[in-house]
Amino acid sequence: MTIGRVLRLSLDFLYRLSGAMAAVSLVMILLLVVMQMAARWTGEMFRGGAEYAGYAMAAASFLAFANALNHGSHIRVSILLNAVPEPIHRILEIWCFAVGTAIMWYFVYYGQKFVYWSWKFGERSQGQDGTLLWMPQSLVLFGATVLAICLTDHLFSVLFYGRSRIVRNLADQSHGE
Template sequence: MKALSRLFDAAGWAAGVFLIGTLAMVLISIVGRLLPALALPGADAYAGYCMAAAAFLALPSTLRRGEHIRVTLVVQRLPGRVRRTVEIAAHGVGLFLAGALAWFSARLVWQSHTFHDISTGLDATPLWIPQLGMAVGALLLALAMLVQCVEVMSGRVPPLSASDESARVE
């Protein structure tokens, strides 16, 4: 469990690095417009690649910290046994969707690599490289969802109570 937690935290840190990369690419793009000699072709595309990688790599640690948006208006009012069943079903659906996202993201990377798909910009970046961040993030999200699903089914993670949920509202 500790190894998985470290893996999810590392993905969160990598997301932070990609956010800094997004900032750097935007700044380089701005400076390149002001000083054409310093222009970097494809800086806008690289900013988008970094943003996508940051978003997907942040998903698993965000899930494990309980910071994804949960709609608990109905669930928190259900009696114990029904509530547990609904929680397990919701986690099962989440696991299925995260698994499907991981599968199709990995398949997209493989197809882009196989067909030598490149970006249409001047930089002609092989698309499997920026797509890799999305695929890794989606795979880690599916793994985090699997861990959480197993925890909920074993009863180790209690569902959020109404008081816990109101404490999270900012």
């Protein structure tokens, strides 16, 4: 097996793993909401339930980005890309992926500093849960890092092969398109 094939399989696995982690985060949100409802019905108190659901929502969002991009689920200006000739289409895609890649690596660079200092100072949430903030921040940073890797992957794909690896799932689109 070639190095390129191993790298491709590893990246695809990373994107799917991130998507699976996002799905687990969504299930956690559901469980937390159900637990909050049960606590209210029984007269008990569930401290920090809303905060934990918020952490899970942030994690689910960032963890899902790379997998969603690979499946064509992100909002893109396809009308413009489909209306221009192929050479301009390629230039626009390179420009979009280059800008997106730069922004995400910038976010990751400062995000890791943010998580580091939250860990170093033992920063806790202001809610009743008192959660160490570096824990939920780490999941967001992991998702952002996977998205930055994914954008870089697509940028290199467009540069070297002339097309991105985004696969549009036509079954997910509305029938009106």
